[in-house]
Amino acid sequence: MNRLRDCATDFATKDAARTHVWDRLRDEKLAAFPFPPHGRIPNFKGAADAARRLFDIPVFATATSLKINPDSAQSAVRAQALRRGIDVYAPTPKLAGGFWKIEARAVPPDAVRKASAMSTMARWAKQVPLADLPQMDAIVSGSVAVTASGKRCGKGAGYADREYGILLELGHAPVPVATTVHDVQLVSDFPQVTTDEPLHWIVTPTQTLETTLHTANDQTAINGIDWASLTDADFEAMPVLAELKRLTGR
Numbered sequence: 001m002n003r004l005r006d007c008a009t010d011f012a013t014k015d016a017a018r019t020h021v022w023d024r025l026r027d028e029k030l031a032a033f034p035f036p037p038h039g040r041i042p043n044f045k046g047a048a049d050a051a052r053r054l055f056d057i058p059v060f061a062t063a064t065s066l067k068i069n070p071d072s073a074q075s076a077v078r079a080q081a082l083r084r085g086i087d088v089y090a091p092t093p094k095l096a097g098g099f100w101k102i103e104a105r106a107v108p109p110d111a112v113r114k115a116s117a118m119s120t121m122a123r124w125a126k127q128v129p130l131a132d133l134p135q136m137d138a139i140v141s142g143s144v145a146v147t148a149s150g151k152r153c154g155k156g157a158g159y160a161d162r163e164y165g166i167l168l169e170l171g172h173a174p175v176p177v178a179t180t181v182h183d184v185q186l187v188s189d190f191p192q193v194t195t196d197e198p199l200h201w202i203v204t205p206t207q208t209l210e211t212t213l214h215t216a217n218d219q220t221a222i223n224g225i226d227w228a229s230l231t232d233a234d235f236e237a238m239p240v241l242a243e244l245k246r247l248t249g250r
Helices: 012-026 047-054 070-085 109-116 159-169 232-237 240-246
Strands: 006-012 063-068 087-091 097-100 124-128 136-139 145-148 177-180 186-189 201-202 208-210
Touching: 012 186, 047 070, 047 177, 047 201, 063 070, 070 087, 070 109, 109 232, 124 208, 159 240, 232 240
Parallel strands: 006 186, 063 087, 063 136, 136 177, 145 186, 177 201
Antiparallel strands: 087 097, 097 124, 201 208
C-alpha cells in the first residue's frame, strides 16, 4: 500500500475543508456528474478506477456483505460488489427509509449498472428491518474531505456517522471502513468529534492509503449514537432511529 500525496493544508473547520475540496474539484474539472460538486458527496473522474482498486484489499475481495453509501461517487463500488456476488446494504437517502438490501444473486448481469445507480437502485432493493441486518464485513462511505490519519467529513448532515453508530448500537462488531475519493480530496487536518466515523483505507484512482487508524488497528474510534443530540425532528425525519431506540431499550 502506498501513502498518498496529501494536500499540506490544515483547516480550522470541516466546512472550510469541504469548501476547499468542492472548489478544487470544480475549478480543476475533476468532478463528474451530478454537478455542481458542492453540497453533496462529490462524484469524481476516475471513480471506477478507484472502485476496482478497492477490491484489491483482501477484506473487500472476500466479503459477502458490505454497507455502501448510496451516492453517485460510489456507484462503481456497488457495481463491483454485485458483480463479485457480494450483497450490498445501502442506507436510504437521508436515512428516511432505513436500510436497503440489494441481493447480488437477484440482479441479472445486464442490470448491475442500474441496480447500482442511485436513481434506479430501488427497483432491485428490499427494505431491511434493523433486527435483520447482518454483521457487515466492511463499510464503504462517501467523503468530501479526508486525512491520512483516518478522519473523514461528509457533506455535513452526519448520516454516515449515524449509520455506523446504528450498527454499533445493535451490537455489531466494529469493522474496517474505506472511502473512494479523488487525490485532491485528501487534506492535512480538520477537527473531529467522537461520533465521527473513522477511516482505515482511502482509495483513489491511482493509490491506496492505509491510514494511521488502520496501522494502529483501531476500529473503535466511534461511540455509537449521540442520543442527547437528537431532536424530535430527527426522529420524525428518520423513523429508523425510533426503531433502534425500541430495539435497544434506550
